[in-house]
Amino acid sequence: MSRVQPFIFFLLLLALSSLAAYQILFKNTEKTEPGMVGLQLPKIELTNLFDEPPLSDQDLRGKISLLNIWASWCETCSLEIPVLLVIKELYHIPIYGIDYKDNPTQAKKWLKKYGNPYTKIGRDKDGEAAIDLGIYGTPETFIISSEGIILYHYKGMLDENVWENLLYPLIQQYTS
Amino acid sequence: MGKFALSINPTIYIMNIFLRFVLITMLFFNLAHASAENLYPFTSSSQTEQFNSLTKQVRCVVCQNQTVADSNALLATDLRNKIYHMILENKSDAEIKDYLINRYGEFILLQPPFHQSTFILWLFPWLAMVLTFSWLVIRFYVNRSTKNNK
Numbered sequence: 395m396s397r398v399q400p401f402i403f404f405l406l407l408l409a410l411s412s413l414a415a416y417q418i419l420f421k422n423t424e425k426t427e428p429g430m431v432g433l434q435l436p437k438i439e440l441t442n443l444f445d446e447p448p449l450s451d452q453d454l455r456g457k458i459s460l461l462n463i464w465a466s467w468c469e470t471c472s473l474e475i476p477v478l479l480v481i482k483e484l485y486h487i488p489i490y491g492i493d494y495k496d497n498p499t500q501a502k503k504w505l506k507k508y509g510n511p512y513t514k515i516g517r518d519k520d521g522e523a524a525i526d527l528g529i530y531g532t533p534e535t536f537i538i539s540s541e542g543i544i545l546y547h548y549k550g551m552l553d554e555n556v557w558e559n560l561l562y563p564l565i566q567q568y569t570s
Numbered sequence: 571m572g573k574f575a576l577s578i579n580p581t582i583y584i585m586n587i588f589l590r591f592v593l594i595t596m597l598f599f600n601l602a603h604a605s606a607e608n609l610y611p612f613t614s615s616s617q618t619e620q621f622n623s624l625t626k627q628v629r630c631v632v633c634q635n636q637t638v639a640d641s642n643a644l645l646a647t648d649l650r651n652k653i654y655h656m657i658l659e660n661k662s663d664a665e666i667k668d669y670l671i672n673r674y675g676e677f678i679l680l681q682p683p684f685h686q687s688t689f690i691l692w693l694f695p696w697l698a699m700v701l702t703f704s705w706l707v708i709r710f711y712v713n714r715s716t717k718n719n720k
Contacts, residue, residue, distance in 0.1 A: 403705040407698060414694050429673050495644060521648030528673030530631050531645060 429528040435542045436526040440516025449516025454538045459488040461536040465496045466504035468532040474552045478511035491515040610654045617657050624653050629680050
């Protein structure tokens with residue numbers, strides 16, 4: 395009996411550890427859960443970066459579009475501008491921008507330097523819109539349906555690979 | 571030199587330094603506490619308590635080992651501001667937590683709720699401890715009875 399006991403306890407601990415490992419490795423327990431995906435875009439009413447009408451959530455209705463959160467102080471954001479310009483000019487998908495906690499003068503200089511892919515830009519001065527959207531930082535990009543539903547929330551730099559293999563196929567899937 | 575050495579009582583000298591240190595520390599904490607209160611002023615102490623409690627339960631999603639109360643990340647400031655405004659709107663803890671969970675998932679709470687997908691997380695350490703302890707106790711008694719039989 396004394397020889398068997400250690401094995402019994404070992405097996406019990408092994409069973410428990412396996413269950414824990416299964417939960418961690420194979421169950422969908424990713425830290426960044428879907429969040430706002432599948433939900434209506436929250437109400438947005440942001441002052442335009444330029445002397446134009448404010449950016450509203452209603453602007454993103456009627457056609458599938460991208461909502462991109464960026465800032466001029468964000469190094470990575472400048473790296474995704476070329477891809478955003480391609481999306482705008484070749485794929486003709488409107489991109490709306492939220493300029494997160496930024497200096498408007500710096501933001502305008504930055505757009506002049508790197509190019510402006512945005513149909514409209516709203517200024518999120520106090521970060522409230524960002525929290526409403528559930529963002530973690532910049533850059534982040536949302537795919538918004540023509541009904542204003544958040545179809546996907548991509549966190550990080552949008553490069554060619556991400557666009558061609560992840561976001562564009564999702565858009566095609568939705569539009570078909 | 572000898573004349574000066576005789577006039578200083580070491581015990582009193584050390585007590586003096588210690589008391590000054592305590593007073594300065596108390597002053598520092600008072601100032602820190604006052605500045606935090608000034609940034610997020612409330613009209614009632616219950617709202618202040620609600621804010622202090624909630625900000626210590628919510629994880630900073632940038633510096634994930636810190637609470638939004640402790641973190642200096644931009645997003646932590648935004649989260650604190652959001653919690654502050656929601657408390658001013660008389661939202662309950664549950665409403666504020668639901669709002670944050672809807673956007674960031676349960677990971678945003680330092681203590682995730684107990685349900686089907688988190689029960690292993692909660693129970694595993696206790697079960698492992700109970701099993702190991704039970705094994706040690708049984709082994710002890712078995713060894714003792716083996717020795718007594720000899």
